Amino acid sequence: MTPTLSPSALFSALFSAAPPAVIDIRIPEDIAADPGRFPAAWRFDHRDRDGIAAVARTGCGAVMICHGGLKLSQGVASRLRGQGIAARSLEGGVLGWRGAGLPLWPGDEAVPVRVAGWDAASAAARWLATRFLPRPIELLTVAPDQVEGAAARFDGDALPDARALLDRLDRPVPRLAAALEAAATPLFARLAAGHEAGGDDGAAVFADLDALLRAPEMVA
Numbered sequence: 001m002t003p004t005l006s007p008s009a010l011f012s013a014l015f016s017a018a019p020p021a022v023i024d025i026r027i028p029e030d031i032a033a034d035p036g037r038f039p040a041a042w043r044f045d046h047r048d049r050d051g052i053a054a055v056a057r058t059g060c061g062a063v064m065i066c067h068g069g070l071k072l073s074q075g076v077a078s079r080l081r082g083q084g085i086a087a088r089s090l091e092g093g094v095l096g097w098r099g100a101g102l103p104l105w106p107g108d109e110a111v112p113v114r115v116a117g118w119d120a121a122s123a124a125a126r127w128l129a130t131r132f133l134p135r136p137i138e139l140l141t142v143a144p145d146q147v148e149g150a151a152a153r154f155d156g157d158a159l160p161d162a163r164a165l166l167d168r169l170d171r172p173v174p175r176l177a178a179a180l181e182a183a184a185t186p187l188f189a190r191l192a193a194g195h196e197a198g199g200d201d202g203a204a205v206f207a208d209l210d211a212l213l214r215a216p217e218m219v220a
Contacts, residue, residue: 036104
């Protein structure tokens with residue numbers, strides 16, 4: 001295993017069946033300079049050994065994020081590897097991610113509880129939330145007409161639709177937009193049918209959307 005991961009490789013890994021744990025350990029000065037929230041990332045002080053290790057063990061390996069991908073993320077990744085965790089640092093850190101044309105969420109986007117409908121219409125938004133929103137996040141699914149009430153009861157936010165979520169990113173992501181456009185109606189119909197039968201086919205639908213995102217024509 002190489003000790004670093006490129007921005008494009010991390011982006012693809014986030015939309016996989018076994019994504020890594022992503023941990024943002026930027027110092028306060030760097031966050032102040034670029035306060036955006038890194039996609040799918042937990043935020044920790046780099047000295048929090050126990051907290052970082054606990055989260056790092058929840059993913060398929062871990063990727064450490066700092067401002068420039070140098071001493072901070074490389075040092076913490078090395079420490080984690082010493083604990084038996086497959087950890088890497090992001091090449092170029094947030095600067096490298098930005099340089100690759102990839103986005104951050106607004107600084108206030110981290111909301112611990114999100115509530116979405118379990119209907120087919122919200123499937124794409126739930127896919128984006130589970131793959132790309134900052135951590136921690138607990139996604140609750142309820143009947144569509146109960147979303148607002150449940151959000152109030154659980155001190156959370158109602159999850160907006162997928163297009164509205166994409167619009168919150170600080171720069172466009174054509175691959176994500178194209179994947180949503182390519183998501184055929186039968187995928188969402190299958191999700192709805194699963195709920196009607198008392199089950200939940202969300203994982204299969206999400207896997208199909210992941211595959212659409214990673215298709216060669218999307219990556220090109």
